[in-house]
Amino acid sequence: MNCPSCGSPLTKKNKCDRCGTNVSLIQKSYRISNYFYNKGLEKAKIRDLTGTIFVLQKSLKFNKENTNARNLLGLVYYEMGEIVAALSEWVLSKHFQPKDNDADIYINDIQANPTRLETANQTIKKYNAALMAAKQGNDDLAIIQLKKVTNLNHHFLRAHHLLALLYMRNNEKEKAYRLLQKIKKIDVTNTTTLRYLSELTETQEQREGRDTKDTKDTQRVDSGNDNLKISPVSTYREEKPNIWVFLNLIIGVVIGVGLLYFLVVPNVKKQASQDYNSKIVDLNSDLAVQTKTITTLENDKEDLQKQIDQLNTDINKMKEESKAFDETLYDDLFAAIKSYVAKEGNDVIIQKLLKVDITKIERQSAVDVYNTLKDELFPAASASIYEDGHNKYTNRKYEEAIQILQTVVDINADKVPDALYFIGRSYQMLSDKENATKFYNEVIDKYPDTERASQAKSKLQELQ
Amino acid sequence: MIDFEAELEKFQPSLEIEQAEDAIYNNDMTDVTDILKEMMQEMKNK
Numbered sequence: 001m002n003c004p005s006c007g008s009p010l011t012k013k014n015k016c017d018r019c020g021t022n023v024s025l026i027q028k029s030y031r032i033s034n035y036f037y038n039k040g041l042e043k044a045k046i047r048d049l050t051g052t053i054f055v056l057q058k059s060l061k062f063n064k065e066n067t068n069a070r071n072l073l074g075l076v077y078y079e080m081g082e083i084v085a086a087l088s089e090w091v092l093s094k095h096f097q098p099k100d101n102d103a104d105i106y107i108n109d110i111q112a113n114p115t116r117l118e119t120a121n122q123t124i125k126k127y128n129a130a131l132m133a134a135k136q137g138n139d140d141l142a143i144i145q146l147k148k149v150t151n152l153n154h155h156f157l158r159a160h161h162l163l164a165l166l167y168m169r170n171n172e173k174e175k176a177y178r179l180l181q182k183i184k185k186i187d188v189t190n191t192t193t194l195r196y197l198s199e200l201t202e203t204q205e206q207r208e209g210r211d212t213k214d215t216k217d218t219q220r221v222d223s224g225n226d227n228l229k230i231s232p233v234s235t236y237r238e239e240k241p242n243i244w245v246f247l248n249l250i251i252g253v254v255i256g257v258g259l260l261y262f263l264v265v266p267n268v269k270k271q272a273s274q275d276y277n278s279k280i281v282d283l284n285s286d287l288a289v290q291t292k293t294i295t296t297l298e299n300d301k302e303d304l305q306k307q308i309d310q311l312n313t314d315i316n317k318m319k320e321e322s323k324a325f326d327e328t329l330y331d332d333l334f335a336a337i338k339s340y341v342a343k344e345g346n347d348v349i350i351q352k353l354l355k356v357d358i359t360k361i362e363r364q365s366a367v368d369v370y371n372t373l374k375d376e377l378f379p380a381a382s383a384s385i386y387e388d389g390h391n392k393y394t395n396r397k398y399e400e401a402i403q404i405l406q407t408v409v410d411i412n413a414d415k416v417p418d419a420l421y422f423i424g425r426s427y428q429m430l431s432d433k434e435n436a437t438k439f440y441n442e443v444i445d446k447y448p449d450t451e452r453a454s455q456a457k458s459k460l461q462e463l464q
Numbered sequence: 465m466i467d468f469e470a471e472l473e474k475f476q477p478s479l480e481i482e483q484a485e486d487a488i489y490n491n492d493m494t495d496v497t498d499i500l501k502e503m504m505q506e507m508k509n510k
Contacts, residue, residue, distance in 0.1 A: 004501050021504065029496045064495040084479040088488045121481045128477040135472060162475055169468045199466050 001030065033063035040072060049187035052076050067097040074106060080187060081156030083110075083120045123152045127159045139166050150179075157183055161192050173200055332356040333366060340373060346381045349373070354410050378411045386415040390422060398426035417447040421456055433463050 036059030074089035389404035424439030
């Protein structure tokens with residue numbers, strides 16, 4: 001303990017060693033405070049919460065810094081559902097003793113669970129709303145709210161008292177009685193609880209007394225100067241549970257379930273069936289649309305396949321045509337032109353030109369070049385070639401003669417009838433009657449007015 | 465018999481959490497020790 005004047009530590013003496021203040025009265029005050037605290041603790045242990053509050057408040061009146069008393073007061077408030085009052089006491093306790101204070105544990109416990117704190121706050125708000133409704137005469141609303149409050153916080157004595165009072169006002173004494181009995185276990189000496197219980201008990205006794213009067217003869221006994229009505233003293237008894245109530249409840253539930261099964265369930269099933277049928281119709285229509293789409297796509301696919309086949313056929317045809325195209329067709333013509341430019345001699349040029357198959361050449365410019373070379377070279381060359389072939393024939397070289405004379409025929413110059421005739425002769429000399437007859441007939445058919453035609457006719461006769 | 469209306473008037477609204485701070489500040493903290501100190505101080509001054 002410190003001196004209240006200077007704050008220095010005190011010894012067992014009544015005076016402060018430092019400032020000389022007489023602290024005996026203050027020490028006495030502290031002792032009284034501790035005494036009340038101890039009384040409060042004893043009362044709290046037997047759940048005399050109202051008594052505890054009374055003595056602890058006295059304790060704090062003597063020493064406001066008695067943190068033990070303040071912490072215990074907070075705990076008692078908390079037990080009675082007065083969370084704000086409890087927090088206030090613990091906060092003050094913490095203010096007076098910042099270190100080694102149990103209030104820390106209590107405050108932290110509440111702060112550690114914000115949900116519980118919020119629920120407690122909601123409970124208080126509901127209680128206030130119910131109180132306002134009760135004061136305005138809305139007992140039903142107030143009772144509903146208070147039922148919620150008491151369910152949320154079973155220790156909120158004030159709410160229980162208010163609910164019990166409203167029950168009593170609405171003549172629901174049984175409920176009020178049960179409620180008060182319940183909270184009596186929390187605070188055994190709560191004056192409000194006891195007062196209400198007393199009221200209920202008195203009312204019960206009066207009712208029972210009236211009943212007795214109606215059914216039995218009233219016994220009146222003279223007792224001194226007063227006429228007292230003697231009625232049997234009865235204690236309150238809770239009604240025993242009536243089995244018929246439960247039986248009726250079970251029968252009601254069975255009938256309810258039966259009705260549900262026979263009336264509601266078929267309708268639900270029917271509704272579900274209709275829903276399913278409707279879904280099936282929708283799905284069928286969707287299916288028809290899909291089928292139609294598939295058919296259309298298949299037709300399109302067939303058309304496209306036909307087009308692909310046609311195009312493939314065209315491609316193959318073109319490939320075949322390209323294969324048939326002789327790329328070397330122009331080579332002979334180019335070779336002849338090359339020889340012409342290089343002036344390699346007319347025989348060479350003519351031999352190369354003769355290799356060109358002009359019937360297969362389609363480009364007109366190439367045909368023009370070929371004709372130009374042919375017109376320039378063939379007339380002059382055909383005579384010498386013919387002489388060469390004829391010499392071969394004369395020298396009995398018939399096969400060579402046939403080859404050379406065929407060149408003259410190919411050139412298609414003036415000496416063609418002569419060349420054809422001697423080709424025929426060469427075949428005749430080679431005993432190839434068939435070819436000989438062929439060439440003789442060609443001379444006769446193509447050049448009928450020539451001398452070679454007459455000679456060919458005579459030779460044909462020889463062959464026959 | 466309980467007078468319900470009078471009884472109902474005894475019930476006061478409960479303090480909400482938000483009002484806790486005000487409740488703490490408005491608390492009358494004067495105790496016997498404070499009175500004794502004041503008295504001793506007055507005696508000293510005389």
